[in-house]
Amino acid sequence: MASPTTSSCLLFLLALLLPHAAVGVPRRHRFPPLQLVPVNASEPPTTFFEVDRPIRPPGGSVGPCSTLLLSDSFGYTYGLPPSTAAYAPPKCLAAARARGGSVALAVLEWNADCRGRQFDRIFGVWLSGAELLRGCTAEPRPNGVHWSVSRDITRYAALLSEPAEIAVYLGNIVDQTYTGVYHANLTLHLYFDSGPPPPQHADLILPISRSLPLDDGQWFCIQSSTDVQSKKLAVPSNTYRAVLEAFVSFHGSDEDWYAHPPNEYIEANDLSGYPGNGAFREVIVKVDEDIVGAVWPFTVIYTGGVNPLLWRPITGVGSFNLPTYDIDITPFLGKLLDGEEHDFGFGVTNALDLWYIDANLHLWLDHKSKKTTGGLISYNAATSGPSVESEFRELDGQFVTTASRHVSATGWVESSHGKVMTTFNQRFSYKNSNVYSKNSTVQVVNQTIDTTSSVLTTNGTTVLQSEEVRQVFPLYLFTGTSDEVGDEYSMVSAVKLGINERREGFSNSSLQNAQSARGSMRVKKNLVISGTGENHQVYKYVGTDGCYLRDVSSKDYNIVSDHSDDSCLKRSRDILSRSPSGLLRRSVDQTVQVDS
Secondary structure (H helix, E strand, O other): OOOOOHHHHHHHHHHOOOOOOOOOOOOOOEOOEOOOOOOOOOOOOEEOEOOOOOOOOOOOOEEEEEEEEEEEEEOOOOOOOOEEEEEOOOHHHHHHHHOOOEEEEEEEEEEEEEEOOOOOOEEEEEEOOEEEEEEEOOOOEOOOEEEEEEEEOHHHHHHHOOOEEEEEEEOOOOOOOOOOOEEEEEEEEEEEEOOOOOOOOOOEEEEEOOOOOOOOOOOEEEOOOOOOEEEEEEOOOOEEEEEEEEEEEEOHHHOOHHHOOOHHHHHHOOOOOOOOOOOOOEEEEEEOOEEEEEEOOOOOOOOOEOOHHHHOOEOOOOOOOOOEEEEEOHHHHHHHOOOOEEEEEEEEEOOOOOEEEEEEEEEEEOOOOOOOEEEEEEEEEEEEEEEEEEEEEOOEEEEEEEEEEEEEEEEEEEEOOEEEEEEEEEEEEEEEEEEEEOOOOEEEEEEEEEEEEEEEEEOOOOEEEEEEEEEEEEEEEEEEEEEEEOOEEEEEEEEEEEEEEEEEEOOOEEEEEEEEEEEEEEEEOOEEEEEEEEEEEEEEEEEOOEEEEEEEEEEOOEEEEEEEEOOOOHHHHHHHOOOOOOHHHOOOOOOOOOOO
């Protein structure tokens, strides 16, 4: 399919700069704030942050060797090409390899600041067309804000050893109202060990993205439920493993897709122009005509979402460093090793304008063979839903949406490593309850996305790879509006969201990342003119590679309490280090709920 023109994406993005109409209720959930309290110009900028586990170098590694990759300012950047810079492998990398060493850890660090007033903006970082980082900006204050993001990019080590071009796109506009200019530095930190690179890192990474030159990011723009964007790629004939890593973000009319009513509600109440299509979205990943996997995305709330004062200085889960999603397509290699180009494409069920999607194809090559062979043994991509039960009268009512999907593929690849069998499974379930009451001035959303993915690789007698990942994404959203006079109204809101994850295999871990926020605001002409917000987050990680706990609370830009700990209980280590035998043949029975 042809990609959308740059102008079509650009026109949509420019439309975001216009004040959203106060269309009554339901309302949109995206706002920039005015200055709410006096600020002392001598005060330092406020530091915003996303709670995450610190990235620590492996024991015995040497470093860091740090290189500034790009430094630029992003003001009126809509309709302009990305900021680019030539990338040359750091001299320390060549020196380490000359000594027989390899990259033990690679960290990409984004540091940025901004003063004034501005919407939240999305940005992306690409190297040789492969996306390395996607994030949302902080919304600034007059005295300034600062934030940083660190992402472990060790899996991209194959890209770091070759000269290339790095590109950063952050679309922004500055005018009399929105004055914030984003100033950003991008730095690479490398750590080295004395041995060869571990086999879990790919030998080659092929970008599934748009190519420069562009007046936009290198992501694909998905603008409707029928829009499919794709790129043709040829896979090297000696490939023996392939994993597709997808980047996904949702914007504009679909930024709050999980809160949308179905079209029948829109039509029955003459809410023309308000987004509908229900509250279910699914990203479909295809190779040629085969559905090789799906993404049911985590509900990231950006820094201007619901009530911007909820996310200051603790930002929403995943908003500064958006999650990526892996799909193992090794079982399909038998169809891809013919030397021909194949179509890698993306679509979004029920999509409204706009989704940004691209991917990186991680490939492992057999250096002892010129050609590998393979075949697909079994394949299934069954789906159920979405199914919607609705009951409403005028503006009040309830909509319950459910869906499920199972993707499974088993295939073999023969290489110098022998004949290896790989099975990849995905199971998804989804439930969303969306209730409007009090003449639709109150909306309550309860949603749970439950996903399990697993990979099992054997050579007939030995398990070579065994991993199962279960993720549960709970979401609760309450919004209530009142005191509407002209283009001004009040809103109270509460949000609970999180990621509950358990990984089992050759290494095991458990993550509970729960966030609870609430606040109120007065809105005039789509600007927050007064209000308050508070946020409490608990992040608990226990793994065979260590532990980390952080319990932090904020209110109105200030940290109220903050406790962190990286010690492990012996019992937790013992549980997580148990044998993975039979791991992928049983279900995960424990589901962790977001704390009240």
